[in-house]
Amino acid sequence: MSKLLLFDGNSLAYRAFFALPPLTNSSGLHTNAVYGFTTMLLRLLEEEKPTHVMVAFDAGKTTFRHEGYEQYKAGREKTPSELSEQFPLLRELLTGFGITHFELPGYEADDIIGTVSRQAEEQGAEVLVVSGDKDMLQLASPRVTVAVTRKGISEVERYGPEQIQEKYGLKPEQIIDLKGLMGDASDNIPGVPGVGEKTALKLLHEHGSVEEVLARVEDMKGKLQENLRSHAEDARMSKRLATIYREVPIGKELDELAYSGYEGSSLGPVLRKLEFKSLMERLELSGAAGAGPEDGQAAPEGAPAPPFRLVGEAELDELEAVLSRVETVYLEATGDNPHHALVSGLAFYTEEACYYLPFALVEAGKAEFVKLWLEDERKAKQVYDLHKMIVALAWNGIQVRGVRADVMLAAYLLDPTESGLSLHALTDKYSLPRVAHEEDVYGKGARFQVPPLEKLAEFASRKADAVHRLIPLLAGQLEEKEMNHLYYDLELPLAGVLSTLELRGITVDGAELREYGEKLAEDLATLTREVYALAGTEFNIGSPKQLGEVLFEKLGLPPDKKTKTGYSTGAEVLEKLEPYHPVISKILHYRQVSKLQSTYVEGLLKEIRPQTGKVHTYYQQTIAATGRLSSQFPNLQNIPIRLEEGRRIRKVFKPSQPGWRILAADYSQIELRVLAHISGDEKLKEAFVHDLDIHTKTAMDVFGVTADQVDSNMRRQAKAVNFGIVYGISGFGLSVNLNISVKEAERFKEQYFAVFQGVQRYMEEIVKEAREAGYVTTLLHRRRYLPEIKASNFNLRSFAERTAMNTPIQGTAADIIKLAMVQMAARLSEEKLQSRMLLQVHDELVFEVPEEELDLMRRIVPEVMENAIKLDVPLKVDASDGSNWYEAK
Structure with a gap:
């Protein structure tokens, strides 16, 4: 049977553009939308194995819908130039793949897809429509499934008539009635004022269509009746605008959309131009001409994972024999709180097979060799979510050691704004053999249940295979982006430090x-x-x-x-x-x-x-x-x-022991000290070098008075602007904080910047750098991508600019206290002290200390924290103790 894949090119490219951080090749061409589209395309080609494929595009801004309603899609933000320049590249890529792409003046991609899906359905083909637009749901039928993207483009939600009925209580053809009543702001379709989705669904459940709703308007009451009567023609027109036209003169037969795979000689040069090196390597297209599956060489991401073996008592000897060659291990455990996780088993990767060991065999003492291997520091291991693994296994009597790499931590560092850190999302992102979504295996909510052992073994083994494939990809990117120190010397050891704190508890x-x-x-x-x-x-x-x-x-x-x-x-x-x-x-x-x-x-x-x-709190390290x-x-x-x-x-x-004390040590104004270092502002640096009260000093400089003339209100205003500057505060925000007019607040900011010119220069330069690079970094090279900094929308752009100003400051402050924790844990061990680190709360570390170590700890804790990193101004730590945490502060 024929299987047709239809892609909504404009919608998916738009989603990919805003879902991924900025990417450019060495020629300065933006490529993130093309990259995101390509990874999704590869995944669906692998999953669906279609016989026919087509990508439809909008041909221009004016369509037949504008003839009846000039305001159709009016008010839409202009497509960013960084996205516009990628559409020719996307078409070039599709040509390289050997995939038909099509557009027709006067019609939208929706209409082309609607027409082709109808023709294919009439010829008995199965059709999958892929779009970011739920308007496409009207096309669903027994033979047409609509996949709508969610969470950027890494996941899709599939709808047939049954799913639409379940979610909306409607038939697919009623989606246009839903749009007719509620409208669609993104397309400037007016609908009926005051009618949102909830009201529209209620009306359609009762009456079935826009026409029937309008015919029964006299039976309705109040404002709803008034709005329906006044805007009846808007509702009819909105329904017409939302209706996908399925009689477009395409001039193409289904056979012309046939797809039998890509030719390496065609695709290789396009990927090379785009500089998608990782994709070229995975598709084995790194050579001059490239090679595709048709050349007899299977692509790595399409290559099957090793077979899985479910380990029972009879297979324990086999697992023990291969364990010396294992580096990749995956812990299968469920539950949001790792301190109460249900550990199901462990999956071990080898090239020949992935072995899944049910944890019950470990608990029964029948796999002691596995416990010894996990606890052996000399046995190098690579995992997914080290922090969770240490905590969950520690409650089961196993101390995990020797981990050299963590996929979750690496992926987080490479893009901390990316929410998709699951192996499911990461295999999609990097076009690797797909790992199923957790909900598809375990179910969700009330339907949650642990699957049969065989299914669980396969699922965990696929994840171990994914970890094995991801590690070298991520490691290469970390090195390229100068993040090795951050990853290997800070975040990886920190996972162990945090686990120790949490397991110790308070x-x-x-x-x-x-x-x-x-x-x-x-x-x-x-x-x-x-x-x-x-x-x-x-x-x-x-x-x-x-x-x-x-x-x-x-x-x-x-x-x-x-x-x-x-x-x-x-x-x-x-x-x-x-x-x-x-x-x-x-x-x-x-x-x-x-x-x-x-x-x-x-x-x-x-x-x-x-x-x-x-x-026993749990510190989320990747949020x-x-x-x-x-x-x-x-x-x-x-x-x-x-x-x-x-x-x-x-x-x-x-404290957990009688006679012990709680010691709390807190960084003093760490973010302002980081600002002084990063901005290089001489007046700010001078205040900290001479250990002056920074808010009093700011008030003196801004108001032009001496220290004894600074009153409490002046200091309060100076404090508000000092901390406000760190967060890129606006004049309006400062006016709210100080309960003064916006004009007064703006004048106060001007006075501040006139004095602290280095701070103003930093604010201007960091925004400029972020706009050029697409990201900002901390002193330890932690990155934060800011795609919205080029947005045409003022609010989005302004937020990104403020984020550009404060992330290097906040992020560096976060890095410093993390460094202090790692160094403090090492110092306690070196000194062989009984004292224990218990908590990290923002800029504060909390310890429990025996009386005889109190004087030593009051000296070494500030010493370690103040020397965690070298800045142009001194770091300062205030330490105090008490019989409980309240007294210590």
């Missing part, structure tokens, strides 16, 4: 915490009575609807805005209202105390592990684009210490 006094929870409950009861008295009525303070009615209708306070669900009562709204009525401050206090009780008291109590009496760590299960970085009630929660965090 002691929490559960009885004291419960007692404090009771105190907070009493405070809430008191606050509730005070709110009722001031409001003159009783109501549910936690209900935004009831609160809005009391504040804005009963008390007559000026509302900020009213939505469909009621008045807005968010924190920002209430803070603006605080001067108008005393009840507001009580409500804000009530909310803070309520959150403390539910999130931090009750939440912490649930996280105390009965076996240890401690909480933040700046490189900062993120704490989970529980989050110990978010305890609201600005509030006294929040700070008091730290009292329950105590």
Whole structure:
């Protein structure tokens, strides 16, 4: 049977452009959209094995739809020139592949695809339409499946009539009615005002079509009836605009779209021009002419993974015999929290086979040789997610050592803004044999279940094969981008340091915490009575609807805005209202105390592990684009210490040994010190070199006064601008922070930059560098890609510019404390101290220390932290101790 693949060229190229970081070849041509499209194309060619392929493009901006509605697609942002220049390259690439591409003036790619899919369906072919646009769902039929991209282009969601019915309760042909009612802002299709997807679906479930909805308009009420009556013609026109025209004069027969594979001699030169070296190597096209599958040479990414072997007791001797040759091992474990992960097994890669060992055999003591191999520092290993592996196996009595490479960490460093770090996403990205999505194997939500052993063995083995293939690819890119030091000397060892901290945990006094929870409950009861008295009525303070009615209708306070669900009562709204009525401050206090009780008291109590009496947080190492760590299960970085009630929660965090102390060491103004170094501003550097109060010094320079003339308001303003500058704050943002006019705030910034000219120069130059390179770096070469810095949309571009300013500062600060942690762990080991590192909270490290080591630790902790990296200004660390974390701070 014929199988036709139809690609929406414009839609997919657009998605690829914004999904991938900027790429250029040595000629300066932008290539990221072409690269993303190519990786997706290769994957689908491999998966679907089509007999026919076509890519459709829009021929121009004007189509037959503009004849009936001139505003069709009006207001769309202009296509970035960096994307426009890639369409000719994309067409050239398709020609190299031997794939038909087609466009026709007056019609859109949708119409071409709609026509070809209809003709192919009539001839009995199976059709897969691939697009980034859900308008295509109207084409679905028993023979036509529509695959819509999600998460950039690395994943697609497939829709046939059944899936459309399940998701929307509609038939495919009703998608145009849905668009007719709700419109489509991206195409400037008006629809009916006030009718969103939810309302449109309700109307169609009841009446079936736009025409029937309009015929029943008299049965409807209120604003909906008014809008439907006033905009009936808009709804009809919107439906027409959304309808894909399936009678385009294509002039091509299905046979003309036949595809039998690429010729290396045609594709090789195109990939070489684009400088897609990794793709050329994987497709074995590195030679002058190149070679494709038709030349008898299978491409590496198409080459099958080694067969998998499910290891039972009878196969243990075979596994033991090959283990000396194994480097790649994959841990199959489920659960979001590695401290409670369910370890299913281990997959070991060899060229001949991948061996899957169920963990039950390890637990039963029948595979002791595997435990010894995992714990042997001399046995080099490469893995995926070292951090999780160490933690999960440690709770099962195995100490993982000797890991030299981690796919997840490497992929994160290469692009920290990329959310797709799963092996499923990475094999898609690098056009490797595809690893299935976790949800496809285990199910999702209530349908989650561990699959049969045979299926699990194959799944884990495919992942071990993927790790083996990815390691050299990623290692080459890390070296090329000067990230080896960051990867091998910081992030890899840090995974071990973090695991040690987490497994050690920190002691929490559960009885004291419960007692404090009771105190907070009493405070809430008191606050509730005070709110009722001031409001003159009783109501549910936690209900935004009831609160809005009391504040804005009963008390007559000026509302900020009213939505469909009621008045807005968010924190920002209430803070603006605080001067108008005393009840507001009580409500804000009530909310803070309520959150403390539910999130931090009750939440912490649930996280105390009965076996240890401690909480064992988990530091996510590959989440933040700046490189900062993120704490989970529980989050110990978010305890609201600005509030006294929040700070008091730290009292329950105590040393694990009697007579020991908690020592907390905190970097002082690390980001401003990094700014002084990076910007080279002499006045800023001078302040830190002479250990002056930076906010007082800033106030002196900006206001032109002496130190004794700086009042508290001047210092407060100087502090706001100092920290605001680090985050690229706008005049508006500064005006909000200081409660002054935007004009005053802009003037204050001008005064600041007039004094600190080196800072202004840095801000201007880093944005320029980011625009040229497409990314910014920290002092340790950590990168952050900023594709939006060239966006035509002002808000997107402005955000990217602010990010360009602050990422080198924030990211370097994050790198410094990570360096300090790695060096501190080594120092504790060298000194053979009993003292233990327990937590990292932003710029602070927390230790538990025996009394006899306290003086030594108060000396060496600041020493290590202050010398973690050499800057033009000194780093400064404040260290203090106490019987609990609260007293230590």
